[in-house]
Amino acid sequence: MVSGGIFGVICLIGLLMLIVRRMTDPRVRASSSASDILILWVLLAQLCLGLLTIVASTQHLDGSVMVMLGNWAQHLVILQPTVAAESIAPVGLVYKLHVFLGLTLFVLFPFTRLVHMVSAPVWYLGRRYQIVRQKA
DSSP, rough: HHHHHHHHHHHHHHHHHHHHHHHHHHHHHHHHOOOHHHHHHHHHHHHHHHHHHHHHHHTOOOOOOHHHHHHHHHHHHHHHHHHHHHTTSSSOOOOHHHHHHHHHHHHHHGGSGGGGHHHHHHHHHOSSSOOOOOOO
């Protein structure tokens, strides 16, 4: 919980810096699509929910909720959705919202610039030149 909180706050600071830049810099805003802006706000909501789960986890330090969430994921992977639904039913709302928004990110992923994480060619990292665009 401690390391998750520390890294969560670091991510929150970075994401807020990115959102402020994207929303206030006219040049960056002009090159942003609606999906670019939407995904940043969804990531911010997901990050805040993740930080709230840390607060909720202090109420049950035995790890029982994490076991329920693990069982949910296992049953989902082996295609037993009814058992998965029973596994996640007793957990708190903040965990359910966090899971829901996480799954929503998987749906939005292919339609945003996040897809570049998996589609960027590896050879791009090793090239010896830099492309410099000329002003029009």
